[in-house]
Amino acid sequence: MPPLTWRVLGVAAVTGILVVLLAWWAGPSLFGSAPEAETRTVEATVTLPAECTxxxxxxxxRFELDGATRNGTLSGCGHNRDEQVEIAVPHDPPDGLIDVQLASTAPGTSDLRRPVGLALLVLGCAAGATYAYLLARGPRRLALA
Structure with missing residues (x-):
């Protein structure tokens, strides 16, 4: 088997870089696209707080939605009366009380998918290159002194 040369290692490195660049160019949809905005974020005032026990x-x-004051139930606890919170409200809310959630916990608010996905791709490329190198190198025999 021919020894590994700089040319062979360079081809492997360029291939790994091209894979990462193509993944970057493919966009966020490669690592899971953000769902369509099914909610909108509004400021709300806590009118009836709940104990965390x-x-x-x-x-x-209570919040303003399309020019009307609406009420909603927020699954959570620990807020004070008249505290301002950002909530996610459905685009087509039903009449009466609306089930809302904190905007920071709504699905799709994390932008870490893309950088984490690319970091894992880079690590995968490095692991594959290391494995290919070890296979090409073959087994080594220890020399006993």
């Missing part, structure tokens, strides 16, 4: 605690919030 209660299981399944729900708080009542």
């Amino acid at each position: 209660n299981p399944n605690a729900e708080e009542t919030v």
Whole structure:
């Protein structure tokens, strides 16, 4: 088997870099696209706080939506009365109380998928290159002194 030369290692390195660049160019959809915005973020005021000792605690919030004051139930606890929070409200809310959630916990708010996915891709390329190198090198025999 021919020894590994700089040319062979260079081809492997360029191939790995091209894979990463193509993945970057493919865009966020490669690592899972963000869901369509099914909610909108609005400011809300906590009107009826809940104690965190209660299981399944729900708080009542008041917010402005399309020019009307609406009320909603927020699954959570620990806020103070008249505290301002950002909530995610459905685009087509039902009449009456609306089930809302904190905007920071709504699906699709994490932008870490792309950098983490690319980092894992780079690590995968490095691991594959190391494995290919070890296979090409073959077994080594230890020389006993």
